[in-house]
Amino acid sequence: MYVCMCHAVTEAQVKQQIDDGAQTPREIAKGCKAGTDCGSCVRRIQALLGEHGARPCPTARLAAKLGLAEPEQPAAQAA
Ligand code: FES
DSSP states (O other): OEEETTTTEEHHHHHHHHHTTOOSHHHHHHHHOTTSSSOTTHHHHHHHHHHTTSSOOHHHHHHHHTTSSOOOOOOOOOO
16 A cells, blocks of 8 residues: 555555664655655654554554544553
């Protein structure tokens, strides 16, 4: 599935950038140009960053509310 239509960047490519150490949309952009044109994909990129624990992202909660991403999972409870 494409995340960034302007640069034909897929969700898998963004996840690879995160696995390679990207922690912000700017770092994702450096790696694959996603988010550097119209900017409409930046919220989805932020949500992916939040989903994959790259960085706590308040925008991920908003993206979940808007149905753009899965809701954050609560942290594991200590027994
Ligand atoms: S859709 Fe990503 S910059 Fe336009």
